[in-house]
Amino acid sequence: MHLTASYQLHLESYACALGNVYTFGPTFRAEKSQPSKHLAELWNVELEMAFxxxxxxxxxxxxxxxxxxxxxxxxxxxxxxxxxxxxxxxxxxxxxxxxxxxxExxxxx
Structure with a gap:
């Protein structure tokens, strides 16, 4: 488990060793947002595929x-x-x- 601004930093090296890899987890927004319903936290999937x-x-x-x-x-x-x-x-x-x-x-x- 890694705490960074992006999981992609670690996934790129994992993909070179393991092939196709992904991560699923929370992402936190640091910027101030104007809309009152803007999410401060969201969940997303990041994928890395070697070659x-x-x-x-x-x-x-x-x-x-x-x-x-x-x-x-x-x-x-x-x-x-x-x-x-x-x-x-x-x-x-x-x-x-x-x-x-x-x-399409x-x-x-």
């Missing part, structure tokens, strides 16, 4: 997002029903669409 190109990273990200959506659909139906009722009524269809559809890709130029 990968942009297509490899894009495929990994797409697969991971699809996996997460499918996992939520299979393991959290009561939460989805609650959230659909209270917040987003088409949540189930949206998650299913993301889990089963191919992502655009190039920078």
């Amino acid at each position: 990968a190109n942009l297509e490899d990273v894009s495929n990994c990200a797409e697969d991971y997002i699809k996996f997460l959506c499918q996992s939520v659909l299979e393991n959290c139906p009561e939460v989805i029903k609650f959230m659909a009722k209270k917040v987003y009524n088409t949540l189930w269809d949206c998650l299913k669409s993301v889990a089963t559809s191919s992502f 890709r655009i190039i920078y130029t």
Whole structure:
């Protein structure tokens, strides 16, 4: 466990030794924010892949997002029903669409 501004500092060396690595944990914002609802703490996933190109990273990200959506659909139906009722009524269809559809890709130029 490391406490730094970014896990990426350590992940880069781990990736060289282990291949694909990731971390999941809290990130804290140090800057002052104007909006009253700005989060001071958030959780994120950082990924490092050794010897990968942009297509490899894009495929990994797409697969991971699809996996997460499918996992939520299979393991959290009561939460989805609650959230659909209270917040987003088409949540189930949206998650299913993301889990089963191919992502569109655009190039920078």
